[in-house]
Amino acid sequence: MKFSINRQVLIKHLSDVQRAISSRTTIPILTGVKISADENGIVLSGSDSDISIETLIPVSEENNQIEIHTQGGIVLPARFFSEIVKKLADEKITIEVKDHFQTNITSAKASFTINGIDVNNYPNFPVIDSNEVITLPTALFKQVIQHTVIATSTQESRPILTGVNMTIKDGKLTAVATDSHRLSQRIISIAAPESQLEKTYNVIIPGKSLVELSRIVENQPTIEMMITENQVLFKAENVYFYSRLLEGYYPDTNRLIPASSSTQIVLNAYDLLQATDRASLLSHEGKNNVVKLSIDSNKVELSGNSPEVGNVEESLAYQSASGDPLVISFNPDYMKDALRTFGQQDVQVNFTSAVRPFTVVPADREDDNDNSFIQLITPVRTY
Amino acid sequence: MKFSINRQVLIKHLSDVQRAISSRTTIPILTGVKISADENGIVLSGSDSDISIETLIPVSEENNQIEIHTQGGIVLPARFFSEIVKKLADEKITIEVKDHFQTNITSAKASFTINGIDVNNYPNFPVIDSNEVITLPTALFKQVIQHTVIATSTQESRPILTGVNMTIKDGKLTAVATDSHRLSQRIISIAAPESQLEKTYNVIIPGKSLVELSRIVENQPTIEMMITENQVLFKAENVYFYSRLLEGYYPDTNRLIPASSSTQIVLNAYDLLQATDRASLLSHEGKNNVVKLSIDSNKVELSGNSPEVGNVEESLAYQSASGDPLVISFNPDYMKDALRTFGQQDVQVNFTSAVRPFTVVPADREDDNDNSFIQLITPVRTY
Structure with a gap:
């Protein structure tokens, strides 16, 4: 050569x-x-x-x-x-x-x-039958990856949770990840030939693979996905990206997402992110990494404390607060990961009680039951 | 408060x-x-x-x-x-x-x-009598620091060698550092009142202190230096920078600098730096981190090799090569540190023999005995 x-x-x-x-x-x-x-x-x-x-x-x-x-x-x-x-x-x-x-x-x-x-x-790469090609819009699919991988587990004790569960059915792709403390879900419509709309797929792709994939694909408007029993191939222009699939059954996550809420606040995701970041400065110093959110009809306040170092309190600007007064504690790092996926958008945070998971969703979603973009966090009991 | x-x-x-x-x-x-x-x-x-x-x-x-x-x-x-x-x-x-x-x-x-x-x-900082102030041009003094600290030792076995020896005498500041494998020397003229020209100082300032100092002082044209028995204070506008001095006698380095040479090459410092960097790719893989320079009347060649990985050869562009043919081996990292202090300048490299230290000096120095900017490196015996 x-x-x-x-x-x-x-x-x-x-x-x-x-x-x-x-x-x-x-x-x-x-x-x-x-x-x-x-x-x-x-x-x-x-x-x-x-x-x-x-x-x-x-x-x-x-x-x-x-x-x-x-x-x-x-x-x-x-x-x-x-x-x-x-x-x-x-x-x-x-x-x-x-x-x-x-x-x-x-x-x-x-x-x-x-x-x-x-x-x-040098070992040969798997031969993947390219008869069944799913075409994905690159930018949107990269967003799906960014919005869900944050909730994958990094611990190998339950390997299946280190992946993102992707289900393709009826022209929709549903991506879900959870490390059992939090959950991220994105649903997008995908274009597919009529013949393929009938076919369903359910795979678990390692989070690490998806992160690497999203770093490589850039300027192509679409990428192609091909799935076999234990491999997935993504093809973008001149790049072939193969990943193994995780084997096993992904837990049913639908039942984890609460259908109703008793307290709701609407506020800017970025403002809340910054305030959570400040509050986490103190929670990181303490033994329990938690911050506390207090909501009543005329005040939303975030606080953190560490007996050794001190405490912080911040009253938050918000668009609306409704429902029952509530005091809830959570891991600020989970909250920061979740809020980052919303950028500068306004979000609605929906609570059921201080001990039940709460959800963060776009404030402008049209329908209360629209679960196409949802971040869920389990609170921390502090008593 | x-x-x-x-x-x-x-x-x-x-x-x-x-x-x-x-x-x-x-x-x-x-x-x-x-x-x-x-x-x-x-x-x-x-x-x-x-x-x-x-x-x-x-x-x-x-x-x-x-x-x-x-x-x-x-x-x-x-x-x-x-x-x-x-x-x-x-x-x-x-x-x-x-x-x-x-x-x-x-x-x-x-x-x-x-x-x-x-x-x-909180402990009090030392009180330093400001009667004897040495005024230093900031930019030039920062250069002196950058050109000499590279040769300070990082090993605490001989603490004195972790510092830069600064001598002030007859309106000149001489800075020398050596880790016993290489040596850096800069001499600059400093302005001082008549009364102070008679006074001489000889101190060893920790290299680490000088690096931190040079990061802090920026826009002031001059900084002031005040020396006591075991402390030095640098004062720049609103910043006071105190450092302890190293105690002991600094070795006499004058006798280490060869007075004559038998082989000389003149070439661009940056070109030689790049070539040495490439050659060091291979030397870093081997057990002995050395590269080899071969000089004869019509060729200057740099090479490196590692039995496991491979070898590299590069013929260098140069302005002039004179004196005896020579093959010499040295640590490329020392060479890179030394060459960086010359930026894009042309340098003259002076050799005596394959086992004696060689020097790198600015090609445009007026006098062969001008030692005001000199980098010295001890070669490695490879037989």
Whole structure:
């Protein structure tokens, strides 16, 4: 294999593929990046066996400045190769595989020779039947990811909760995540050919995979999703993103969302986020990380305290407060995560009692039973 | 004590004083920041007992928006106080000490109450006789610091080598640092009243103190230095920066600098830095962190290798190479530190032999014996 390529283009694609490459893998060849050159261009592949990423740099795009002298492939140590490429000075870089998989990387007057590995030893990525393609609007789907992954569990004690449960049914995609203390749900409409509207899917995608996916896909208006028994493939322009699926049954979360509420406040999500952030300064110092919200007909107040350090009180600006007076305590970090998903929007916070979960929803939703964007938090009992 | 102040101004000065405050100190009150209000304005003080910083925020400057209602003082937990100030929303902040050193911090609708400590328990800073003031040009003195601290030792086995030796004699300031593998020297002329030209000083200032000092002083054309037996005070506008001095005798470094050389090359410091950086990619992977420079009459070549990973070779562009052919190995990290101090300048590198220290000096120095800016590196024997 011998080719030359624009250095900046190579850096960009390498950094995409490196998202899948871990230096801590127990399979040595997976610390490498696979580089192949064929008539279409240069293909880079990386995998940590949970996530695999493949990206094509097409020879047809002039900016890529690709010249392929000999087709072929090699596996090079990923971190090291990428450092070399970043530190070279010239805009053009030439890569050539010599005898015994020794690989020459040259740019301007600098010439690196590094030990590569036979490309035939690199594991094959799963073959996914592309007959059933679900087309997703990229920007909206990235929002779905951002709004739900916050509630995935980071603990491996119940692996299934580290994923986001995605259900596709009747032209709707429902994404739910919960770590059993809080829950996030987004429902969006998706376009699908008539034939596919009848088909339903129910999968659990690791939260970490979704975060990496949303970092890679950018400018394409849509991405394609293909699901098999234990793998999902996302395809965006020249990037293929494979993730394993989590096995098992996701808990039924519908019954967790309260159908009614007895206290409601409407206020700006960002203002509440800032106030919660201030109150959490004190709660973080204490043994119990909780802040207290007090609501009555003419005042909404947030407070936090730590016996060692001090306390904070803040009266909040709000649009409306209705229903029963209430004093409720919660983990401010869960609240901050939830509020961030609403940006500068106004939100409605719905409470049932001091010991029952409460929900945060957009203030402008048309219907009280609209559960298409909901953040739920379980309060902390403080007595 | 009760006063109000512009929040951004307070943040700026707090972050200066916090440079002296460590959370790991064994003296609990030193984790705090001392805040005093008197007729001149607000004074913030912090110390880790090695470095002490005091800054005055004058009431006379309108932008500070200071209103002092009651004079007095308090010590507040520094990290926590600064987080509070940063997270408050309003541009104005009011601080009031209540009973039992409880301190109220209010801004807009948020009100923090935190436990302070009696200001009378805070240690006094040293009183330094300001009769003997050495005036230093700020920008040039910061350069002296940057050019020499790189060679200070980070190991406490010989504490004296963690400092920079500063000698003031005959209107010249000589700064030298060495960790016994390399040496940095800068000599500058300083303005001093006639009376002081006769006086000589020889002190060792901890490298860490000098780095912190150079981060704090900014826009003043000059700073003042005052030296006592075991302390040095730097005074810049409204900031007082105290550092302890290191005790002991600094080694005589003059004899380490070779008086002549047998091989010389002239080349651009930045180009050599970039090439050394590339070569170090491989040397960092190996057991011995060395790169090799080969010089003969028509070629200057830098190379690095690691048996596990591979090797790199680069032929360097240079202005001139003269004297005996030479092959020499050195630690690329020392070379990179040294070259960075020259920026984009051309440098001359002077070698005596493969086992003797070599020097890097500005290519445009007028006199071969001019030692006013010199970086010295001891090579590594590779046989």
